[in-house]
Amino acid sequence: MNPRESWLLFALGSAFFAALTALFGKIGVAGINSNLATFIRTIVILLVTAGILSLRGEWARPANLSSQAWLFLVLSGIATGLSWLCYYRALQLGPLSKVAPIDKLSVAMVILLGIAVLGERPAWPTLVGGALILAGAIVIAVF
Structure with missing residues (x-):
């Protein structure tokens, strides 16, 4: 499998498991505190x-990571935690069919962050796709 197909396969897996996360999460937060969930x-x-690290023998010494890697992994963890807390609360309060697609505005936001922070230059299809995601989220939120 060439590298292009490899990342695409994992990205599709991520999308599939994110869909299951939304479905199972909506069912799971019913009747309990969303923060506990x-x-x-x-x-x-x-x-x-x-378990995956153990099975694959991929454990490594965290001391070998640079301070920059530590900083950004910690910041990523904080952002992930806050995202999950917001997401589960939104699932508790709103319909799955609206919460999950609006959560995916993160795709359009990451395109903008890639441009602003990393200096990425996305191709026109990426920009158009991001704009369509934004438009879809607006339609879902408003109607």
Whole structure:
């Protein structure tokens, strides 16, 4: 499998599992505190990831990571946690069919952040796709 197909396969897997995350999350937060639900989800993710690292023999010494890697992984973890807390609360309060697509505005936002922060120069199809995601989220939120 060439590298292009490899990242695409994982991206499609991510989308599929994100869809299941939304469905299972909506069902799972019914009747419980959304923050507690996020905590339980986080423990499960920790255990699953530790299991994968163990099975694949991929454990490494964290001391070998640069301070920049540590900083941005910690910031990413904080952002992920806040995203999950907001997402589960939104699932608790709103319909799955609106919450999940609006959450995917992150795709359009990351295109803009890639441009502003990393200096990326996306191709026109990427910009058009981001604009369509934005338009779709507006239609879903308003109507």
